[in-house]
Amino acid sequence: MENVNIDRETLRELADEGNESALDRLADLVDAVGDLEELSELLDEGSMRAGFLLTRRAAAAGDLRELQRISDAGYDEAGSELERLLKTPGAD
Numbered sequence: 472m473e474n475v476n477i478d479r480e481t482l483r484e485l486a487d488e489g490n491e492s493a494l495d496r497l498a499d500l501v502d503a504v505g506d507l508e509e510l511s512e513l514l515d516e517g518s519m520r521a522g523f524l525l526t527r528r529a530a531a532a533g534d535l536r537e538l539q540r541i542s543d544a545g546y547d548e549a550g551s552e553l554e555r556l557l558k559t560p561g562a563d
Contacts, residue, residue: 486516495520514544522546530556 479500485493494513498521501509507528513521522541526549529537535553542550 486513494518498524511544514541514546517545519546522549525549526552 477496479497482493482497482500486497494516495518498510498513498518501513502521502524507525510521510525514525522544523546525541526538526546528534529541529549530552533556535556538549538553538556542553
């Protein structure tokens with residue numbers, strides 16, 4: 472299988488047209504470069520992949536406020552992770 476190098480602009484255009492796979496791939500791309508602002512924007516646009524990636528980062532950092540924000544933005548797993556951390560002794 473050929474490894475296709477797709478640019479960010481093309482992924483954005485496809486995502487804007489409703490292509491969920493492009494939206495997921497764009498989320499992976501912006502996560503890989505550490506662009507948390509755009510990743511948050513993708514979550515606000517309804518990207519569950521962005522929600523997953525942001526939740527993973529926030530949970531690893533123990534960032535309870537960020538987990539609440541992600542949950543409020545519609546990614547339910549962030550709320551579950553928040554509850555897990557709140558029940559864990561020593562969580563900040």
